[in-house]
């Protein structure tokens with residue numbers, strides 16, 4: 741095994757624990773600072789952690805639903821709002837999730853979550869930041885990372901949404917408020933559930949912890965699938981006086 745592979749193999753390859761792999765990943769980042777986070781080939785400092793080849797593979801969502809950000813298949817559909825947004829209550833005003841959940845974004849997110857590769861949080865935040873600036877997205881007054889429950893936190897060692905929000909907050913000079921809305925109960929993992937089950941699973945699982953002193957907020961997440969989680973958080977925010985809720989996520993996953 742070559743030296744670089746040793747640092748970037750994940751637990752499924754090595755049989756190591758996630759925490760040990762996370763430690764190796766972080767050592768690898770110090771020894772090989774200019775290494776692509778996705779394919780681990782050498783990069784230049786200007787590439788900021790993703791080589792040109794991997795950058796080129798990123799696919800942007802085309803023709804997103806104006807509310808939930810899902811890619812609309814029919815380019816001519818008017819109004820540009822998907823069927824689910826026409827028939828379901830959306831407490832958030834809009835979702836900005838510019839990248840498709842496909843190679844290399846999906847791998848960067850999976851490495852971040854399941855191999856506990858915390859350095860990918862900064863990279864994903866920087867990619868999202870570039871699109872916020874490029875697309876002229878209106879900036880909120882504060883960022884609220886999607887809360888995770890203590891069990892998830894103990895298992896992963898960090899909240900990826902908080903890490904992404906912290907980096908974005910620095911880049912955009914916007915405060916990050918991670919304790920105003922909290923997750924109040926452990927819920928079943930959303931990935932196993934259908935659209936309706938996801939909505940029911942999350943009902944009442946978030947609550948306001950402190951007053952939200954802003955009128956316009958953005959909820960931060962790594963990936964949006966049905967937007968059920970963001971909708972529950974937005975509901976808490978709107979019921980507590982927030983006027984406008986955007987959702988910012990790196991990626992929008994495939995249609996369920």
Ligand SMILES: [Zn+2]
Nearest residue numbers: 776779791794
């Ligand atoms: Zn690469």
Ligand SMILES: [Zn+2]
Nearest residue numbers: 805808822825
């Ligand atoms: Zn929609």
